[in-house]
Amino acid sequence: MILDSKIPEGPLAEKWDKHKFNVKLVNPANKRKYDVIIVGTGLAGASAAASLAELGYNVKAFTYHDSPRRAHSIAAQGGINAAKNYQNDGDSVYRLFYDTIKGGDYRAREANVYRLAQVSVNIIDQCVAQGVPFAREYGGLLANRSFGGAQVSRTFYARGQTGQQLLLGAYSALSRQVAYGKVKLYTRSEMLDLVVVDGQARGIITRNLITGEIEQHAAHAVVLATGGYGNVFYLSTNAKYCNATAAWRAHKKGAFFANPCFTQIHPTCIPVSGDYQSKLTLMSESLRNDGRVWVPASKETAERLRKGEIRVSDIKEEDRDYFLERKYPAFGNLVPRDVASRNAKQMCDEGRGVGGSGLAVFLDFADVIKRNGAEWVSQKYGNLFDMYAKITGENPYEQPMRIYPAVHYTMGGLWVDYNLQTTIPGLYATGECNFSDHGANRLGASALMQGLADGYFVIPYTIGDYLAQTAPKPVTTEHPAFKEAEAEVHARVQKLMSINGTRTPADFHKALGHIMWEYCGMARNAEGLQHAKAEIQKLRREFWSDLKLTGTDQEMNQMLESAGRVADFLELGELMIDDAYNRNESCGGHFREEYQTPEGEALRDDENFTYVAAWQFNGENQPEILNKEELRFENVKLTQRSYK
Amino acid sequence: MAGSNPNAKPMNLTLKVWRQRNRNTAGSIVDYQVKDISPDMSFLEMLDVLNEDLLRQGEEPVAFDHDCREGICGSCNLFINGRAHGPEAGTTTCQLHMRKFSDGDTITIEPWRSAAFPVNKDLSVDRSAFDRIIQAGGYISINTGGTPDANEIPIPKDIADRAFEAATCIACGACVASCKNSSAMLFVSAKVSQLALLPQGHVERKTRVENMVAQMDKEGFGACSNIGSCAAECPVGISLENIAIMNREYINAKATSNNLA
Incomplete structure (x- = not known):
């Protein structure tokens, strides 16, 4: 199948404006005749739901949480990028575009990324008008800070909880539309399948998580804003409920899945402390503005430290290796995430890691505390320091933090065209759920930007183009496709309930996570990937013959919810491995050990892999079909990324 | 694996947990024992241990709300030993760690109690x-x-x-x-x-x-x-x-x- 990305013609800077003029409009009086389903109420979902309802569409918004405000966007810490150039430091729309394309290691679409940079400035205006309390300078104007992969200060923030404040802004706009009756909110409802009628997305099947009831919902279009799939790895910085089920069900109904192997391993997380560990906690990238990353210069010193024979404070300045500052003098501690993570792993592989397990490096604030005082540091990062102290029992004002990389974000996702429409007409994907803007590596403070760009400023235009070409007559659940999809969901739930084996959902999930982290994590190679593929297939067979659940499906049953999600992860994990195996190059977060420069940096193969790998479902237990969307770079020159 | 406190001893605890089938049925406190709890575990990880044990034994796990486990989503809501989110000030249940408890402790765990927050099941309430x-x-x-x-x-x-x-x-x-x-x-x-x-x-x-x-x-x-x-x-x-x-x-x-x- 030929993938049409529908990128508008014309110069880069004019594409979006021209496109907005060319898309069809729905007459204001007709908008109320269209229903739109939005699944997920994080930044991408809540902003889309509010904006579409404001335009006059009837929106049905679904979340598996008890409230839209609990979506995992809330946990984003550091900030949101925007090309405002308030700092007069040389920023521009083009520079944000360029940094994002380069940061993504030249595996994202130019047109999408340029649009993202363009609307970034509107997002900040929108959020401030909503009452989002961003950090400000004494003169009353907005403050900025720096993030990795950029040499300008363009990140807007609200202490260490920017995601919370942005989500509460979008939630407030959504709540207003709920009050007006333009959004009908379905909480504790999980989407378990997509309904496709005559090739078009026309509804979803959900399970009410309190009563267990399976329900049918119809609409003229469906938007998936269901986040990423980092929890394939079991341990990640994602919230416990984050899952791929909605996107995976849509994939199996015909939506292509793009670049599934592009996962982001975030360099600054609190290290694993034991087998009981249920999730990993991120320490915001913003800490790398002032914290210095180091390990002992020698293996011997590191070993003595791990054994408790010496203390951190015993290690003299000359015996410390500030490896990011040493290797990348231009960007120092603010290199992009993939580079920082790989270097931390390398230090630990060399035996210079710290902490009991040796799987950690230091993030040290001693210098900045000496320079500006503990009070200044607390003002800037107080909640992060508190969180670290609570989790580890250590005081980061007195000793350096121990950090290690952890799975954080997935750049891959449902394939979408320039309109954010998937390969199923009428089905859209926004935010982390789609693959569109971050290439092979996302820059810090760009996830919030993309989620809100998609929801506030892109989908309101592009979905209108589709709806304008759809008859404004009511849609119902009468079509047999609804009954069929419901029966499938019901059968699947029954199957999970009736296996009656011995192992818990978490047991399988941990086993899957172990395989993925070991063979498809920070470093991958062909042999390991082949091994992992066989392991996952075996694990999947065991899952469907040895899963244990109790209780019934006609009530709140959290283990059943979890089992359904693990079942889908067990399929998606294999596709990630296929994709990683297919991509015989290293780029961004995808590091194939066979393809690296003499200095150990990612070595791209632009001749053969400047494409989006869009996978097409081809039947249960059948190999998926690879479709390629060639990426064309007309404005930036592909170069070896250098942050030295 | 070594945590921040490799010398800390695992604990055995008695849990008194509120169990309630749904909002229309009466609930009661049920006693459970959990063993080998690491002081570095979070309170919810300790409940995960309990739930894994219950499921393996063919019993129904305890329903409780949680999600981000970093203290920001606001999902977790346990009333622990008579205090919202337990004994540590300024801390959500998910950020409460077992090092705040001692071996042999009895811990009472209840849902929020308010007419405006009806119980969904066990420790989960409708907010x-x-x-x-x-x-x-x-x-x-x-x-x-x-x-x-x-x-x-x-x-x-x-x-x-x-x-x-x-x-x-x-x-x-x-x-x-x-x-x-x-x-x-x-x-x-x-x-x-x-x-x-x-x-x-x-x-x-x-x-x-x-x-x-x-x-x-x-x-x-x-x-x-x-x-x-x-x-x-x-x-x-x-x-x-x-x-x-x-x-x-x-x-x-x-x-x-x-x-x-």
């Missing part, structure tokens, strides 16, 4: 009343697009900081659970204050406070007890000052607004 209060006015009525440049609205840093402090409420409901009147004043006032402090929120400040308070009363939350247990138990430190601000806003609105409701 949708909070959403309805926000829907009654916890926003600034602007649509997407057409907003002025962000720096056209300068806001003094101390005002912005105070608004931010109020805006950090995570809507967990600990304030309600800790109040003998099950009052939601701290939750409501946090949003009222945030928007009343900011210039963007001034246009609607009167109708907002009137509508939100009316909805709060309608949901069945009690009146303020003036004791301050809400702020004392709030895991994110929402200040009692917000209630004073809300009372002032409310009186001002009632005395001067055009809202006839």
